[in-house]
Amino acid sequence: MKIQEIARLANVSIATVSRTVNRVATVDPVLARRVRRVIEKEGYYPNTHARALGSGRSRVFGLMVPEVSTPFFPEVIQAFTRLGVQHNYEILLSSVFRDRRLLETAARQMIERRVDGVAILTFGEEESLIDIFRRRRVPVFAIDADCAGRLLKSVRIDYEPGIRQTVQHLAALGHKRIAYVGGTARLKTALMRKNAFQACMQEIGLTVSPEIIMEGDHTMEAGADAAMALSSRRERPTAIVCSNDLTAIGVIRKAFDLSLDIPEDLSVVGFDDIPFAQHVIPPLTTVQISQKEIADAAFAALLNAAEPALDGDARSLNSIPTYLVVRASTGMAPDRLRDARRSPPRGAYGQTNRYI
Amino acid sequence: MKIQEIARLANVSIATVSRTVNRVATVDPVLARRVRRVIEKEGYYPNTHARALGSGRSRVFGLMVPEVSTPFFPEVIQAFTRLGVQHNYEILLSSVFRDRRLLETAARQMIERRVDGVAILTFGEEESLIDIFRRRRVPVFAIDADCAGRLLKSVRIDYEPGIRQTVQHLAALGHKRIAYVGGTARLKTALMRKNAFQACMQEIGLTVSPEIIMEGDHTMEAGADAAMALSSRRERPTAIVCSNDLTAIGVIRKAFDLSLDIPEDLSVVGFDDIPFAQHVIPPLTTVQISQKEIADAAFAALLNAAEPALDGDARSLNSIPTYLVVRASTGMAPDRLRDARRSPPRGAYGQTNRYI
DNA sequence: CTGTTAGCGCGTTCAA
DNA sequence: TTGAACGCGCTAACAG
Secondary structure, eight states, X not given: OOHHHHHHHHTSOHHHHHHHHTTOTTSOHHHHHHHHHHHHHHTOOOOHHHHHHHHSOOOEEEEEESOTXXXXXXXXXXXXXXXXHHHTOEEEEEEOOSOHHHHXXXXXXXHHTTOSEEEEOOSSOOHHHHHHXXXXXXXXXXXXXXXXXXXXXXXXXXXXXXXXXXXXXXXXXXXXXXXXXXXXXXXXXXXXXXXXXXXHHHHTTOOOOGGGEEEOOSSHHHHHHHHHHHHTSSSOOSEEEESSHHHHHHHHHHHHHTTOOTTTTOEEEEEEOOGGGXXXXXXXXXXXXXXXXXXXXXXXXXXXXXXXXXXXXXXXXXXXXXEEEEOSSOOOOHHHHHXXXXXXXXXXXXXXXXXX | OOHHHHHHHHTSOHHHHHHHHTTOTTSOHHHHXXXXXXXXXXXXXXXXXXXXXXXXXXXEEEEEESOTTSTTHHXXXXXXXXXXXXXXXXXXXXXXXXXXXXXXXXXXXXXXXXXXXXXXXXXXXXXXXXXXXXXXXXXXXXXXXXXXXXXXXXXXXXXXXXXXXXXXXXXXXXXXXXXXXXXXXXXXXXXXXXXXXXXXXXXXXXXXXXXXXXXXXXXXXXXHHHHHHHHTSSSOOSEEEESSHHHHHHHHHHHHHTTOOTTTTOEEEEEEOOGGXXXXXXXXXXXXXXXXXXXXXXXXXXXXXXXXXXXXXXXXXXXXXXXXXXXSSOOOOHHHHHHSSSOOOTTOOOSSOEEO
């Protein structure tokens, strides 16, 4: 079933059918209705490839993530895809990670598909990709990209608010020795989180001894290892801030093995707020980055690039904030707790999240 | 940069360029090398849409899942996509769930893109979708589909082995009162799991009182609710088998709140083996369905339909088995435990999984 | 083995 | 407002 048949059956030209399908306003309503009738009746599905070829626009956006199965990314994909449906764009998904060859294959795929834009959310290795696309004049969206031009849109993620809230939340609970378990220093975002942590500690006059700043790799194993190491420090920290949730969960698990009670003996804070964070025992206090806001920003940027007519580059925010979500893995520092009348009943975790 | 330019620069016809790109064997190696040189130098990326239009094949497979952010599906997507890369297919992803309109939009998108096949992994609402695609002669893969024809490939998931292992594992540990928390009866797969459970219990002469067969909805909340309800039964069950992992995790959490020790007071078994299952405290004993095997089966079926030449429909298995993975959420029944010399040390969970 | 040519199905001029 | 005709970039016959 092609456009020709519809035209013949509706007694109009293919141009009219095309206009009807594309909702061009200047089509005679009577003809339009007749055409739509036939389309409905015959079950006509316009061929996307022919459309793309004729119009020069594919109505496909690329989305590159490091791994679809790492928590956090599925949410982004979901939100991004949903926006795609709303605006009639398809999403070409690629998961690229570390492997330079796969990475280029993915980029090639996007370009051969003539995507109208690409969102690169790989958090760390986008540099070389951006170049490839720039050469082909494909609009790109990337997190925390250094420069921005007509073809490269970006937003900063503002780690400080969430981390400041974290540090001050812990300080208010009486914690002084606060450890930090970061990600690998190769990752720009991991570095930014760590710097923000150190800055926020200094702001309120807390010192951060280097011996309780650990470098992990954002896995649960790394969290467990770090917890083990930290537990044998002369002056054991009373709180551990982690640069992602998996690390924090690893810390919690190891603490359990070491018979440390959380939060009575040790407070733990994560980062990302993956869906599982609220179901860990105890529910994890963590810094939230809205996956939805990231997806929104990315999609809006690409849409703007693809259809500049719409609203002339307006309403593009340029930084995404972070927030602390207080759950049950943080509590008063042990010494302060001893002074308190009695400890809160175990297992009485509230269902709702508190934001400060 | 189009094929014409490459042809001109390499001093050959566009047909030769096309053949070179498509690795047709009969091209003079000298010419081929010359062409490849130019392609490389000019950075030529063949236009996928034009290719699809000319050849009548899109090299795109559709993949429909209920929700990308539910654990289990990301793994399937990952595996499926990886196979796509290997065989030079792109994946058009759609998450469809409950909403009839979105569902049809998704199907329309697939058809308009002229996908060479669709894998429908929605576990429950594929019926109407299958029809739409059959009409358009699009090959479809679906789990547990009733009939199969040339256009509809399918595999059964064999729930019984895993559930039989579960039941016998628990029986061997001395459990007699074994409860079951299933999913909604609307879901065919949930029903199949429940039936398998009841059959396997009867096999070994254990009775299943209806009052400890609960119906949930595959969420953590449902698990918690069921655990609460079961804990107040006159004769409390000593083990709970759940029809998915989230439910099991909900049970565990509620048990924690109720100060029930797992596995000393209560054994819990899940289903699916989502990645998080091994990181729950205690690590969850669960029935595993290999996400990879599902993805493999789906992809192989679609590939066979799209390129029948390859190996003539061979090596297509028609059932995917399930296995019990024993971790730390199951243990001896309480009465038997009392007889034992001493309980195993808390927190000494092994890192490796045991399969029976 | 190579080149010529006719579509693939639709968007988009340009006249009418 | 409508229609005829051309072109998008490539594949696939077929002829050489």
